[in-house]
Amino acid sequence: MGARARYGFVVAAVLVAVLPLLLSNGYYQSVLVFIGINAIVALGLNLLMGYAGQISLGHAAFHAMGAYASGILTATYHVNPWLAMACSVVFASAVALVVGVPTLKLSGHYLAIATLGVGMIVSIVLVQWVSLTGGTSGLTDIPTLSVAGFPLNSDLRYYYLVWGVCLLLTLLSINLVNSRFGRALRAIHVSEVAAATCGVNVARLKLQVFVLSAAYAGLAGSLYAHYVHFISPERRFGFPFSIEAVVMVVLGGLGNIWGSLLGSGTVTALGEFLRQFGDYDVAAFGLILMLAMIFLPQGISGGLARITLRRRPAPTPAAPPQEVAHR
């Protein structure tokens, strides 16, 4: 992690610590909690999409597995919530492994299609397997998390837990993409063949990133379940949320770790803001998404960088591209 990144991380940490004190309204704090939970999903998905160059159209499934594993273990079987959380992350990762092994051997976007299938199957099972998941009426009475007898039972307390986890995972992601592992990832994003000739095991690396991103989504699901105490298949655990997660990553900026936080903040806050327009929110969200994709090719983070760069003195022009000799 370079000096600039460390500086940025400290600024972000201070911002995270101070923000809820400025927004003392409980509603705003709960929106911030949801932003943090979504940001964890986006961080993982960004590693997959922005660095390994693979798309998942079913991350809601891993999110759901995390939430339901936690919910079922704690509410139905009264397992310790922290243990349940660990189990839920392992469960989501294991399913990702099973899906990833056959599809990531193939080059191209077969993972996108497979995850789409997994996402749809999971959302159907959540509704149909009533004895386990509670069906459409969902699971209730998911207990509150507590740390050494200190219950995280207010929005503010939960906020610090979620954002603490989120910042840790941000740090992990930044270190990961700047490590040998991350360089190999970027290499396969540019050219799988070139990376393979340099000794990178392409399929294995893609699989590792995919499993890691599913683990992030599972952990976020578990955090969600313990925050709202009630989970049902609607909204968060189906295809729409998978798409929302992809949108957060792309809107924030593919391959930009901080962009994921920006993207999840924007998408979540936008969704909350549009709610006041009632049924107009769906159409407005779709339209904003289309326009953002057209006018912000590098996402919000890329757009911000462009604006700040414009104010600085013009960079020295790059050397003209060398003619490549064709033999």
Place this chain on the structure above:
Amino acid sequence: MSIWALSLQFLCTGLTIGSIYALIALGFTIIYNASGVVNFAQGEFVMLGALLAVTLTAHGVPLVPALVVSVALVTLLGCLLERGFIRPLAGRPVITPIIVTIGASITLRGVSMLAWGKDALPLAPLPGPPTVALGSAVLQFQSVWVLGISLVAMVCLRLFFDRTLTGRAMRANAANREGALLVGINPGRMVMLSFMFSAAIGALAGALIAPITLASYEMGTMLGLKGFSAAILGGLGSSPGAILGGLLLGVLESFAAGFISSGYKDAVAFVVLLLVLFLRPTGLLGARKLGGL
């Protein structure tokens, strides 16, 4: 009813819905071949075809002209979508236009919810007796229309792609974009045409199935995803594959609903999708070579 009689019944209903999946899968295939884009707004073309036909007939337009006009309107929409939102993205990574089609799909669904409300609306079936007996199976007569018109549409598409200059240009563009460009084929125009064709057959599929399933703003999501599964099952990029995949998926789903559980019926398409990816990623009739998508 004996198991054979039941099977015949399930086969007939399966082929009916399967031919709808086949039409939707063809829509995916045409756009994918022309541009490499998976058009997630395909299901919304289907939904709009159905809902526009509902509105037109409610305003006293006779059924057949209503179908023609609704297909024409959706075709125009496909053209506008490509011109307004896909073409400006030329040269960007293929994920960008794909996400734009997702945005288009959300927008169209949202607008349709505002325009038509959240209730499912009925559409009158095409003329004929209410039901028809086929051996021991009893079908709504609309099923016969669905099968017949789908077949005609597929034959027309085949003839168009084989016999006309424009159709051959579209195939040339799909086979090799640079090569097609060299002989004077405008790739942008081919992509626009592909969106128009996909929109048209999607709208046709929607207007045909609406009398059986009702029409609502949210019908497009599931139909679109199943059509996509059918295209993968057949081998994405292959038109005969799309038709075969659609019919097979419809029949499998119908048998699963009848013999296993109707609640899990919708999962069949996606289980099949996963099995295909795990066992035969090229699909049933796909190209031997992997990669591309």
